Amino acid sequence: MTEKPTMIAFQDVHKYYSDYHALRGITATIKAGEFFSLLGPSGCGKTTLLRTIAGFEGISAGAVMIDGKNMAGVPANQRPTNMVFQSYAIFPHLTVGENVGFGLRRAGLAKAELAAKVDEALAMVGLKGYGARAAHALSGGQRQRVALARALILKPKVLLLDEPLSALDKKMREQMQVELIRLQRQVGITFILVTHDQEEALVMSDRIAVMFEGEIAQLADPETLYRRPNSRRVAEFIGTMNFLPAQVISEAGGKIEVEAKGFGRATLDAEQAPGASSGEGPAVGFRPETLTILFEGQTATDRETTATIEEVVYFGDMTYYDVRLEGTDKAVRISMRNVFGRPVLDIGARTRVAWSPGALVLFR
Amino acid sequence: MMGTKSRWARLRRTEAANGLLMISPTALYAILMLAAPLGAIFLYSFLTDGYLEIIRDFTFANYIEAWTNELYRTVMVRSLGVSMVVTAVTVLLAFPIAYFVSFHVSPSRKSLWLFLITIPFWTSYLIRVFLWKVILGYNGVVNSGLLGIGLIDEPLTFILYNVNSVVITLAHAYAPFAILPIFVSLEKIDRSLLEAGQDLGESRFMTFLRVTLPLAMPGVIASVLIVFIPTIGDYVTPQLVGGPEGRMVANLIQLQYLKLDNYPLGSAIAVSAMAIVTVVSLIFVGLNRRYLKGRKA
Amino acid sequence: MKGGWFKVYAIGYLLFLYAPIILLPMFAFNDATIIAFPLQGFSTRWFSAMLEEPALRIALKNSLFIAVTTSVLATALGVFAARASTRYRFPMKAGLMGLIMLPLVLPEIIVAVSLLVVLLGLGVNLSLWTVILGHVLICTPFTIAILSSAFQALDQSLEEAAYDLGETAASTFRLIILPLVMPGIISSLLISFTISLDEFIIAFFLAGTEPTLPVYIFSQFRFPLAVPVIMALGTVLVCLSIVLLAIAEYFRRRGIAKSGGKDTGGFL
Numbered sequence: 001m002t003e004k005p006t007m008i009a010f011q012d013v014h015k016y017y018s019d020y021h022a023l024r025g026i027t028a029t030i031k032a033g034e035f036f037s038l039l040g041p042s043g044c045g046k047t048t049l050l051r052t053i054a055g056f057e058g059i060s061a062g063a064v065m066i067d068g069k070n071m072a073g074v075p076a077n078q079r080p081t082n083m084v085f086q087s088y089a090i091f092p093h094l095t096v097g098e099n100v101g102f103g104l105r106r107a108g109l110a111k112a113e114l115a116a117k118v119d120e121a122l123a124m125v126g127l128k129g130y131g132a133r134a135a136h137a138l139s140g141g142q143r144q145r146v147a148l149a150r151a152l153i154l155k156p157k158v159l160l161l162d163e164p165l166s167a168l169d170k171k172m173r174e175q176m177q178v179e180l181i182r183l184q185r186q187v188g189i190t191f192i193l194v195t196h197d198q199e200e201a202l203v204m205s206d207r208i209a210v211m212f213e214g215e216i217a218q219l220a221d222p223e224t225l226y227r228r229p230n231s232r233r234v235a236e237f238i239g240t241m242n243f244l245p246a247q248v249i250s251e252a253g254g255k256i257e258v259e260a261k262g263f264g265r266a267t268l269d270a271e272q273a274p275g276a277s278s279g280e281g282p283a284v285g286f287r288p289e290t291l292t293i294l295f296e297g298q299t300a301t302d303r304e305t306t307a308t309i310e311e312v313v314y315f316g317d318m319t320y321y322d323v324r325l326e327g328t329d330k331a332v333r334i335s336m337r338n339v340f341g342r343p344v345l346d347i348g349a350r351t352r353v354a355w356s357p358g359a360l361v362l363f364r
Numbered sequence: 365m366m367g368t369k370s371r372w373a374r375l376r377r378t379e380a381a382n383g384l385l386m387i388s389p390t391a392l393y394a395i396l397m398l399a400a401p402l403g404a405i406f407l408y409s410f411l412t413d414g415y416l417e418i419i420r421d422f423t424f425a426n427y428i429e430a431w432t433n434e435l436y437r438t439v440m441v442r443s444l445g446v447s448m449v450v451t452a453v454t455v456l457l458a459f460p461i462a463y464f465v466s467f468h469v470s471p472s473r474k475s476l477w478l479f480l481i482t483i484p485f486w487t488s489y490l491i492r493v494f495l496w497k498v499i500l501g502y503n504g505v506v507n508s509g510l511l512g513i514g515l516i517d518e519p520l521t522f523i524l525y526n527v528n529s530v531v532i533t534l535a536h537a538y539a540p541f542a543i544l545p546i547f548v549s550l551e552k553i554d555r556s557l558l559e560a561g562q563d564l565g566e567s568r569f570m571t572f573l574r575v576t577l578p579l580a581m582p583g584v585i586a587s588v589l590i591v592f593i594p595t596i597g598d599y600v601t602p603q604l605v606g607g608p609e610g611r612m613v614a615n616l617i618q619l620q621y622l623k624l625d626n627y628p629l630g631s632a633i634a635v636s637a638m639a640i641v642t643v644v645s646l647i648f649v650g651l652n653r654r655y656l657k658g659r660k661a
Numbered sequence: 662m663k664g665g666w667f668k669v670y671a672i673g674y675l676l677f678l679y680a681p682i683i684l685l686p687m688f689a690f691n692d693a694t695i696i697a698f699p700l701q702g703f704s705t706r707w708f709s710a711m712l713e714e715p716a717l718r719i720a721l722k723n724s725l726f727i728a729v730t731t732s733v734l735a736t737a738l739g740v741f742a743a744r745a746s747t748r749y750r751f752p753m754k755a756g757l758m759g760l761i762m763l764p765l766v767l768p769e770i771i772v773a774v775s776l777l778v779v780l781l782g783l784g785v786n787l788s789l790w791t792v793i794l795g796h797v798l799i800c801t802p803f804t805i806a807i808l809s810s811a812f813q814a815l816d817q818s819l820e821e822a823a824y825d826l827g828e829t830a831a832s833t834f835r836l837i838i839l840p841l842v843m844p845g846i847i848s849s850l851l852i853s854f855t856i857s858l859d860e861f862i863i864a865f866f867l868a869g870t871e872p873t874l875p876v877y878i879f880s881q882f883r884f885p886l887a888v889p890v891i892m893a894l895g896t897v898l899v900c901l902s903i904v905l906l907a908i909a910e911y912f913r914r915r916g917i918a919k920s921g922g923k924d925t926g927g928f929l
Contacts, residue, residue: 054825056821056824075824076821076825077824077828077829078827082825083821083822085821087816089818089819089821091819091822091823091837092841093840093841102823103826105828150822154827379749380749380750380751380752381751382751383745383748383751383754384751386741386744386749387741387745387746387749387754387757388741389737389738389741390739390741390742390745390801391742391757393797394757395760397776397794397795397797398763398772398798401772402771402775404775404779404782457674460667460670460671461670464667464668464670464671468667468668477671479906479907479910480675481678483903483906484678484679484682486852487682487898487899487902488859488875488878488895488898488899488902490861490878490879490882491891491895491898492682494888494891495680495681495684495685496681498688498697499680499684505684508697508699536680536681539674540678590766593766593767593768594766594767594768596768597769597770598768599769599862600861600879614768614770614862617774618770618866621777621866627778630774634771634775638771
């Protein structure tokens with residue numbers, strides 16, 4: 001696989017709102033043709049960062065480069081980017097077709113040519129034949145599609161999406177996620193998505209930048225982010241992670257010997273210790289699906305321990321068990337697929353639990 | 365040179381500068397045509413009236429005259445009294461209407477009701493006031509009606525050319541002004557709060573007292589101020605229906621300016637009237653704040 | 662029915678509000694010189710007399726000139742202030758807006774005398790234009806109230822979207838903002854026109870020798886014989902303002918509906 005060229009480069013970008021330091025030295029690159037997400041809780045600066053690319057926010061220091069050009073002094077209307085707004089910003093006084101063709105007004109196209117381009121763009125987002133409709137009569141999902149068509153018709157180098165799915169209901173959101181991925185593959189344009197929904201970011205992105213308080217905490221592909229979060233904070237923000245206190249016994253030759261509550265001694269690879277514990281003392285973390293409850297006749301492939309079930313949450317396809325491992329005083333969560341014929345365990349039951357040192361992450 | 369230029373460029377881009385630039389035509393107009401003239405009459409009120417021109421001598425004489433002369437004082441006190449009564453009557457009569465439109469009219473018809481209420485406010489103020497004279501007059505609608513049904517033997521005279529007629533006419537003129545702010549604050553009340561009040565065991569009436577009324581208070585205060593302040597300066601109504609004993613401060617001001625040509629005294633009366641209105645309004649707002657705070661504590 | 666008593670009260674209240682307006686046409690079409698009951702029979706002679714009154718025609722012409730000019734100027738000033746107050750934060754905003762909105766509560770006579778003092782002090786001759794100065798001042802707060810709700814309903818991302826799609830600030834204003842606030846502008850023009858046409862005190866103080874319609878009407882009240890003609894004139898004016906206000910209300914509501922907002926009340 002050849003390395004893709006860089007489309008966007010942030011070079012130590014700072015942004016102040018009078019006293020408030022909204023962006024604190026962002027340095028990152030986004031590659032051409034990538035589906036990139038800016039993920040973080042509200043107020044972390046992700047939307048501000050997106051708007052510095054679009055040109056709606058000036059920056060206080062540093063540089064934003066698009067396709068090798070410094071964007072300082074280039075206004076929003078001259079940047080090779082287009083945006084899908086959180087509110088969609090569909091012009092209510094225009095028809096769907098006029099909305100989609102809005103950005104081509106200055107291109108000086110013949111009427112027929114313009115109409116053909118608008119039709120093509122509408123077809124691409126699955127709104128063929130909607131051109132003459134009044135924009136204010138559209139549903140949320142349809143507005144979203146019009147906003148996409150309106151931005152993509154200009155063939156921007158980068159498409160910016162500001163929480164585009166947050167206004168949709170769950171079903172519609174999942175459907176649009178799939179469509180956005182398909183659309184991005186089809187047009188091959190760099191997509192940059194701002195979202196606070198970690199699941200959405202994991203599903204859609206090639207790479208994700210997790211942001212807290214104006215800084216990028218971790219920039220990685222979804223799998224690395226999920227399996228090897230570089231801090232407790234990132235780990236807690238993405239999915240669910242259990243933590244148990246641990247102590248490092250020795251460290252040599254790329255191996256770390258730890259003593260973890262509930263698990264005992266275990267040997268980890270150095271790469272299993274990517275991050276800091278954010279001041280809460282050293283701990284091992286593990287995802288709920290990396291532990292398995294052993295039923296009668298099953299044996300652990302690696303190691304096992306015993307536990308007491310404290311809470312059972314039934315989800316249909318899955319069951320979440322909150323269990324207390326032997327020798328610990330805090331319950332951890334285990335998620336199990338429900339298999340036909342196998343009972344759901346009761347609260348208070350004692351059970352054996354299989355685990356593997358390879359699934360642990362050490363934060364210290 | 366470069367430095368100042370780039371600073372100017374940065375300033376121009378900032379939100380504050382854009383906002384100030386945008387508002388500057390309107391603000392400048394208000395400063396030149398309102399703030400400066402108000403300042404001017406304030407200044408005039410300390411000058412001395414000469415025979416043909418104003419003498420630039422600083423003096424409190426106009427204020428002393430305005431506050432001690434029996435005639436001016438009577439009119440001033442009467443104006444304040446009339447304004448207060450008009451405000452009380454108007455707001456008390458308006459509250460049930462605002463409540464009715466907000467709570468008992470279906471949402472689709474609210475606009476129609478508001479429209480009906482505001483229409484009379486916009487139509488020919490002078491002629492409306494004049495018609496109250498016709499309604500309240502010696503041979504007027506009220507008297508001929510009451511005579512017709514035999515309730516009275518001779519026409520009532522206490523309803524025209526005195527303070528009563530001024531109050532009635534002003535209450536009529538400012539009715540929509542009182543209704544709208546109350547309506548807006550009632551509309552803002554989350555209806556589930558009222559259900560919560562009743563759910564927690566209060567009666568409908570106690571819910572009104574403990575939930576609706578405190579929440580509607582900002583609207584009531586706005587109505588009071590929006591009625592009280594302009595009424596004290598109304599000219600047409602006392603002039604047309606007030607008679608000699610219904611004259612108010614605006615008539616006095618007009619007299620000083622247009623008839624007697626005594627600008628400094630007229631200005632002093634105008635400034636005094638405004639000062640009284642401001643003080644009374646502030647006291648009212650202050651009392652209300654204490655009342656609301658007292659409820660919360 | 663729990664709204665029953667309220668409804669009775671509301672209808673009674675409306676009767677009180679409309680009492681003078683109901684009487685107006687009665688006397689306008691009454692075949693008698695004295696404005697009193699009982700009515701004397703139907704006649705349109707006061708309307709014919711009205712049309713033949715030269716002083717009235719001059720006053721009307723003056724008033725129309727003032728009202729049209731005022732509505733345009735006040736709406737223009739209102740657009741600036743409404744845009745500034747809904748879109749930007751800037752120092753002294755509350756103070757400046759307070760000053761601009763002050764005529765809403767300030768007694769008109771204060772506005773009138775203060776302007777009079779300054780204008781005479783500067784040696785400006787009183788004319789229709791001096792009346793316009795005052796009328797613009799008192800109409801602007803109303804235009805701001807109307808236009809603010811129009812600008813408030815305007816999603817800021819609409820402007821950003823147009824800008825993002827390649828338009829300049831000027832063309833964004835022309836293509837997006839103006840069409841969306843147009844109903845508000847029309848509504849504001851009509852309201853200021855109505856206020857200016859009806860305003861008396863400021864015109865009384867500042868018109869000099871050229872009477873406006875209300876000044877003319879006021880002067881006629883002194884002559885009992887002239888009053889029936891005024892009743893006819895009043896009837897025409899009331900009908901005119903109701904039509905204008907209905908149009909204004911229509912545009913105000915259409916504007917809110919068009920930009921997807923929610924109707925929150927009346928003109929104020």
